[in-house]
Amino acid sequence: MTEIQNVYEKIENIVGTKYVSDSKPVCYSYSMNCDTVLQGIPDLVVRPNTAEEISEILKIANQNKIIITPRGGGADLTGGAKPIGKGGLVLDLTRMNKILDVDEKNQVVTVEVGISWSELCEQLRHVGIGYYTGSTGPASGYSATIGGGLSNNSVGGGGAAMYGAVTEQCVGLEVVLPTGEIIYTGAKANSFTDKQFTRFGLGPDYSGLFLGDVGIHGIKTKASFHLYPLPEYAAFNTYEIKKTKEKTPSERVTDVMMQWQQNRLPLHDFYYYPPVFVTLLKGGGIFAPLKDAKVRGGLLYYTTVANTQKELDYNVERIEKIAKDAEFRQLGDTLEEGNFGKWFYEEEGRWQWAYGYWGMTGTSAGTCGSCLKCPTYQLPDYIKLYDDWNKRNLNKLNEAGGGSASFIVFGVYPTYLDITGGLLFLNSDPELREKHYEIWKDLIIAQIKETGGIHYWMGEIIGRALVDSGALTEEYYNFMISIKKALDPKGILSPGKFYLGDKY
Numbered sequence: 354m355t356e357i358q359n360v361y362e363k364i365e366n367i368v369g370t371k372y373v374s375d376s377k378p379v380c381y382s383y384s385m386n387c388d389t390v391l392q393g394i395p396d397l398v399v400r401p402n403t404a405e406e407i408s409e410i411l412k413i414a415n416q417n418k419i420i421i422t423p424r425g426g427g428a429d430l431t432g433g434a435k436p437i438g439k440g441g442l443v444l445d446l447t448r449m450n451k452i453l454d455v456d457e458k459n460q461v462v463t464v465e466v467g468i469s470w471s472e473l474c475e476q477l478r479h480v481g482i483g484y485y486t487g488s489t490g491p492a493s494g495y496s497a498t499i500g501g502g503l504s505n506n507s508v509g510g511g512g513a514a515m516y517g518a519v520t521e522q523c524v525g526l527e528v529v530l531p532t533g534e535i536i537y538t539g540a541k542a543n544s545f546t547d548k549q550f551t552r553f554g555l556g557p558d559y560s561g562l563f564l565g566d567v568g569i570h571g572i573k574t575k576a577s578f579h580l581y582p583l584p585e586y587a588a589f590n591t592y593e594i595k596k597t598k599e600k601t602p603s604e605r606v607t608d609v610m611m612q613w614q615q616n617r618l619p620l621h622d623f624y625y626y627p628p629v630f631v632t633l634l635k636g637g638g639i640f641a642p643l644k645d646a647k648v649r650g651g652l653l654y655y656t657t658v659a660n661t662q663k664e665l666d667y668n669v670e671r672i673e674k675i676a677k678d679a680e681f682r683q684l685g686d687t688l689e690e691g692n693f694g695k696w697f698y699e700e701e702g703r704w705q706w707a708y709g710y711w712g713m714t715g716t717s718a719g720t721c722g723s724c725l726k727c728p729t730y731q732l733p734d735y736i737k738l739y740d741d742w743n744k745r746n747l748n749k750l751n752e753a754g755g756g757s758a759s760f761i762v763f764g765v766y767p768t769y770l771d772i773t774g775g776l777l778f779l780n781s782d783p784e785l786r787e788k789h790y791e792i793w794k795d796l797i798i799a800q801i802k803e804t805g806g807i808h809y810w811m812g813e814i815i816g817r818a819l820v821d822s823g824a825l826t827e828e829y830y831n832f833m834i835s836i837k838k839a840l841d842p843k844g845i846l847s848p849g850k851f852y853l854g855d856k857y
């Protein structure tokens with residue numbers, strides 16, 4: 354009997370027959386994420402409903418040395434939410450999807466981590482005066498969960514320029530430790546406090562141990578976030594940016610984005626799509642009006658919010674003066690005239706664009722993401738890195754069925770950018786997957802070494818590339834090992850990420 358057969362019945366008794374499966378089709382369907390990282394087929398898929406159930410499962414896993422991989426929406430792009438190698442148990446957290454408390458006095462919401470970002474936004478819109486969490490998750494928010502976002506340090510689905518990554522809005526957590534104990538971080542670590550209202554106090558920031566940890570330190574079960582009233586007023590505009598004799602569109606746009614951020618203008622979001630991406634958006638029909646608006650250059654759009662019309666007018670004047678001085682062509686106000694910013698803010702374009710983009714090629718091509726953070730002034734260095742990397746890897750890319758590296762850019766609070774993108778391979782034949790993996794890893798390592806890029810979803814491939822690149826000092830990596838060992842002495846939780854768990 355294998356360890357898994359040994360524990361099946363015990364786990365069934367914990368979660369109920371309906372919520373545990375070792376059937377091949379079910380296990381196969383949990384063997385990948387939205388990426389082409391090599392498959393990892395679990396032996397068992399379990400869908401718990403409470404932290405207490407997870408605690409019992411982890412205790413059994415420790416006794417029987419069974420590997421556990423936590424999973425939210427499975428929208429990861431780096432192989433994080435499936436086992437590295439074969440086997441073990443995938444813990445699907447999407448049954449835990451309730452809003453538990455909307456504390457209007459402290460302006461904090463507490464949720465179970467399996468709720469999706471779009472569902473959370475929709476429900477909060479109808480509470481009291483109407484709320485949101487400021488930073489509203491990744492662009493995969495229709496399927497990605499709060500737990501996945503916090504584990505991946507996600508940023509992007511709207512509000513990023515004003516509120517930063519989702520982890521910055523986190524007030525506290527409930528976590529099941531790898532050995533099965535359940536703890537609170539944040540104010541509720543004081544057992545005499547019944548409300549989460551601040552993350553800091555009571556000593557070190559232990560929420561931080563579990564934020565961006567890609568599920569190696571514990572399983573988050575509840576999370577609390579700051580709440581913000583939905584803004585009453587909003588404005589948005591979109592510009593086309595062409596090259597000049599002296600500068601490329603991306604160089605021109607860097608100047609404007611830097612001025613926006615350095616003057617601390619109240620931008621809710623701003624995105625820049627280089628010309629190649631605009632062609633894709635038009636070709637794929639993701640935002641149809643762009644075709645009629647005859648946009649050929651790059652595309653920059655912004656959104657801003659305010660509490661009064663006067664405040665909004667003041668914001669818009671300052672934001673637009675900088676774009677006007679740069680002589681960007683402003684498209685019209687309406688969607689038909691190509692106002693992508695309006696679509697982004699009012700019509701859930703913040704999520705729709707990404708689903709359209711990833712869905713555009715269907716199964717015939719493969720996207721290999723390597724999003725990262727960089728100081729705004731460094732954007733020209735990334736343009737050069739991508740150009741050089743594409744040139745020097747042309748042969749390898751052709752051997753792998755063709756493809757190239759590209760990116761879009763968005764602003765993140767306070768003064769940096771997210772370089773969103775990676776590789777698009779034109780042939781997704783599974784036979785080519787190992788080749789794709791190597792080329793993808795080469796790009797990630799180039800980003801880390803040549804421009805000091807800060808990746809944030811680490812999953813399987815990026816976490817390992819970070820270690821392989823030599824970016825972490827021996828002292829730092831030993832520190833990581835010590836923490837992991839202390840929390841997870843048997844190495845059962847997400848082993849292999851950053852090669853941790855393999856090394857002790």
Ligand SMILES: Cc1cc2nc3c(=O)[nH]c(=O)nc-3n(C[C@H](O)[C@H](O)[C@H](O)COP(=O)(O)OP(=O)(O)OC[C@H]3O[C@@H](n4cnc5c(N)ncnc54)[C@H](O)[C@@H]3O)c2cc1C
Nearest residue numbers: 425426427428429433491492498500501504507509568573
């Ligand atoms: C179309 C598309 C657009 C995207 N856009 C963005 C974007 O704008 N910004 C961005 O940051 N990312 C983006 N992503 C990547 C990814 O979707 C996000 O990082 C997202 O937050 C993952 O959430 P998830 O619930 O799907 O997590 P999963 O894929 O299920 O898991 C992600 C990681 O977190 C761990 N994990 C999940 N839940 C828990 C938990 N409760 N406790 C401990 N560990 C846990 C998993 O083990 C895994 O390592 C995009 C992906 C797609 C397909």
